Amino acid sequence: MPRLILVRHGQSQWNLENRFTGWWDVDLTAKGEEEARAAGALLKAKGMLPTLAFTSLQTRAIRTLHLALEAAGRVWIPETKDWRLNERHYGGLTGLDKAETAAKHGDEQVKIWRRSFDIPPPVLEDGSAFDLKADPRYAGIAIPSTESLKDTIARVLPYYEAAIAPALKAGEVVLVAAHGNSLRALVKHLSGISDADITGLEIPTGQPIVYELDDTLTALERYYLSER
Numbered sequence: 001m002p003r004l005i006l007v008r009h010g011q012s013q014w015n016l017e018n019r020f021t022g023w024w025d026v027d028l029t030a031k032g033e034e035e036a037r038a039a040g041a042l043l044k045a046k047g048m049l050p051t052l053a054f055t056s057l058q059t060r061a062i063r064t065l066h067l068a069l070e071a072a073g074r075v076w077i078p079e080t081k082d083w084r085l086n087e088r089h090y091g092g093l094t095g096l097d098k099a100e101t102a103a104k105h106g107d108e109q110v111k112i113w114r115r116s117f118d119i120p121p122p123v124l125e126d127g128s129a130f131d132l133k134a135d136p137r138y139a140g141i142a143i144p145s146t147e148s149l150k151d152t153i154a155r156v157l158p159y160y161e162a163a164i165a166p167a168l169k170a171g172e173v174v175l176v177a178a179h180g181n182s183l184r185a186l187v188k189h190l191s192g193i194s195d196a197d198i199t200g201l202e203i204p205t206g207q208p209i210v211y212e213l214d215d216t217l218t219a220l221e222r223y224y225l226s227e228r
């Protein structure tokens with residue numbers, strides 16, 4: 001039966017500093033590196049060994065994948081990096097302190113920006129220090145100026161259907177190392193979570209989530225590997 005393993009990157013420097021991150025390329029903290037290694041050790045201990053991996057173009061997810069694969073003894077498996085698995089773009093909130101932003105705009109507004117299904121944060125202004133236009137990894141890509149979860153789903157799901165689903169159907173055990181909101185997009189789809197209910201779903205860092213799927217890739221079961 002097809003099996004898909006999702007892991008959110010370990011703690012990043014801006015998770016630690018409580019700053020809106022999105023597409024900004026922030027590295028793991030020492031704790032985040034440890035979480036990634038622990039995720040890989042858990043995969044090995046449970047015999048849940050991936051044969052193929054996907055990740056984003058962002059350092060925190062790529063390094064989480066590599067540290068986990070090293071701990072699992074699987075650094076040799078093929079991996080694909082794609083911007084469609086990036087974190088949702090946080091627009092004009094990128095780099096801001098989450099608590100200071102809540103003090104300025106109110107908790108309710110920040111909650112809407114963070115977790116509403118289809119209300120995007122304000123756009124990233126031209127000339128912002130967080131503009132990624134000159135970043136070579138995004139050459140030829142229409143970088144968004146902000147994204148809601150709905151916008152994120154609109155690029156994650158076609159990628160899942162085109163690249164990940166065929167690998168699952170071909171019998172690969174697929175590991176996806178990505179981000180809180182790109183993984184929420186996948187979980188929403190696979191578990192059939194409504195637009196209203198997805199606002200309450202949080203994905204913890206460094207915790208492998210396993211999907212047991214049937215041959216049509218309908219989810220039979222979703223569980224945290226640490227709980228088995």
Ligand SMILES: O=C(O)[C@@H](CO)OP(=O)(O)O
Pocket residue numbers: 015019020021022023087088090114180181
């Ligand atoms: O800052 C971000 O990019 C994300 C993930 O860390 O934050 P949030 O929890 O608000 O989606």
